[in-house]
Amino acid sequence: MDKLPNRPRPPLRAVLFDAYGTLFDVYSVAASAEQRFPGRGEALARLWRDKQLEYSRLVSMADAGGRLYQPFWDLTRASLRHAAQTLGLALDEAAEERLMNEYRHLSAYPENRRVLQQLRALGLPAGILSNGDPAMIAVAVKSAGIADLIDPLISVGPLRCYKPDPRVYQHGLEVLRQTRPELQARQVLFVSSNGWDVLGATWFGFTSFWLNRAGLPRETLDPPPTHEGRRLDDLLPLLGDPGGAADA
Amino acid sequence: MDKLPNRPRPPLRAVLFDAYGTLFDVYSVAASAEQRFPGRGEALARLWRDKQLEYSRLVSMADAGGRLYQPFWDLTRASLRHAAQTLGLALDEAAEERLMNEYRHLSAYPENRRVLQQLRALGLPAGILSNGDPAMIAVAVKSAGIADLIDPLISVGPLRCYKPDPRVYQHGLEVLRQTRPELQARQVLFVSSNGWDVLGATWFGFTSFWLNRAGLPRETLDPPPTHEGRRLDDLLPLLGDPGGAADA
Incomplete structure (x- = not known):
């Protein structure tokens, strides 16, 4: 777990989205x-x-x-x-x-597809790391019309434990490393609208983005999210210019 | 963890109370x-x-x-x-x-003292097993006027984790075993008004009593509590006649 929030962060190389509450309402x-x-x-x-x-x-x-x-x-x-x-x-x-x-078949947030298309254009892998079962996630992304833009779909199922158990975030990192062996945790932007999930991801060592759609107060348990925004689009400036993805 | 709910239970030899929500409002x-x-x-x-x-x-x-x-x-x-x-x-x-x-200095439920006195009369140890810090528990029992009737006061503090982590229930059992080395988990009646705490204790192997003061629906996650009552007094019949403490 990273205790040095002021250390410059390396450029972001991949994005993992929470599913429930984040991509799906x-x-x-x-x-x-x-x-x-x-x-x-x-x-x-x-x-x-x-x-x-x-x-x-x-x-x-x-x-x-x-x-x-x-x-x-x-x-x-x-x-x-x-x-x-x-x-x-x-x-x-x-x-x-x-x-x-x-x-x-939860509703998806309307900006999902546009933002995922932009990540695709940037050449960044964009996957899901979710507490949902594999079948639930697969149906949800298909139902939301984003199945072609999101990969990999990573479920806690094989681990038999739930976020924020750090084994889940570690598993997400390992799946991404199958195609990018050098990937570090801090090069992964983990995106969630759930404060507890952002905490877990930040504790683990991911760079985190709290998608605070409802304008809720921050969790009062440290550390704060690395980044915060009100809309999914707000994460794009962190990725478009890899050198600019410093701490919020 | 005990998977045999229908096996006859041995007589109860000790009682552990949750603190927050159970003894203190x-x-x-x-x-x-x-x-x-x-x-x-x-x-x-x-x-x-x-x-x-x-x-x-x-x-x-x-x-x-x-x-x-x-x-x-x-x-x-x-x-x-x-x-x-x-x-x-x-x-x-x-x-x-x-x-x-x-x-x-939370309010204590009015029947606490009377029920604890009856447990004392029965010769049964009655302690607290709480997520609270040692100092919080000590002040609370003193403030509630039950410090003379409740012992031991067991906190998660030394373990650095919280219920329902099974290490907490195990720790409670081990503290009781310091004076009763032969004590089995099933001989301990664990009392809590918190459904999640009763689940954790039942998973661990304690005989459990859900103090359902508010008449809430049972948790829909198995197993059910071993026993259930609406008032603290309702646990006394389970203890007065050790042979009668069978499953609810």
Whole structure:
């Protein structure tokens, strides 16, 4: 872990995106939830997401050996059920399937494709490093129309633990090194809208970009993100001129 | 980890309580927060607690070696600041100190003392196993008037990781074994109002009691708690007749 934030950073050579919340809008399920449960859609989407993250952390923390690991899809279903019960909503099988199907085909943020095209034009590899299962990620990028622009798709599945376990970020680096053996962690720009994920990536040693779409306050746990922006486009200036990618 | 929930359980020989949320009411700070920030006290208390738990999990997950560990007191302060910023509340130094001081002296649930006295009468050791720092726990039990009835006070401090890391529950067992070398995990009743803590304890192998004061739905991640009750008194029938402490 890098304790020298003021050391000049080397040019960025690759980009890894978080998926859920970053490329795909996890709260886009709220609209569908609102149709089924008028007045409660947003609350359900929020509790669902919170519980999904909690469960992913609990199984990771409680057994580093992966025996308690469950695929993200299963945790997503379990957390939907808990969120509905917490709000006292009757979630029958049809409603559960409809919401799970919405989660499989989350809305993508509109600027994704344009930004990914520009990364492609710059010759930079742009992949996903996600807590999602391989099948979830594959369906999501296809559904969002960005499958041709994003590669590699890296899932925690084979590791049986979840971000921010540092083994996940290490795995992302190793996959990129299969084609770029000299790549250093600091040459990878890790992009996430999730403050906790940016923390984990920064702790690990990646150069980080916090995509703060909602204008939220920074996490009060150090270190801060290397870079921060409000839109995905804001990361392009860091990459267009490799010499200019110094600390924010 | 015990995968045989239907195997008859041995009599319970000791009790370990979670502290925050279980013996001490973490939301009792809401009243003080409400005085300072009318209309926002409850929201502040809830965001504060959520962020405190999140930060404890992130530092534990991101570095099992404990280099990222920060004392619970420091995480509690960092999370208060983040919660206030999220709500757009101006938390000056005096307000921060007042709320931190409230957290140091949380309200205790009224039945604590009576139940602990009955455990004492039964000759059962009753200790605390908490994410709190040693000093926080010591002040809290003194402030709550139960210091004479609860022993040992076991903190995660020396381990530099947080529940539900299984090393914490193992440490609790080992401390109890200093005076009862033959004690098995299943002979320890672990009591918590926090669903995630009950999960961690059950995964570890303790007999668990979910103190579900608020009548919340069960976690939808297996296994279920060994036992469940709405008040602290509800655990007494499990202990009075050691032969009767079978599964719920």
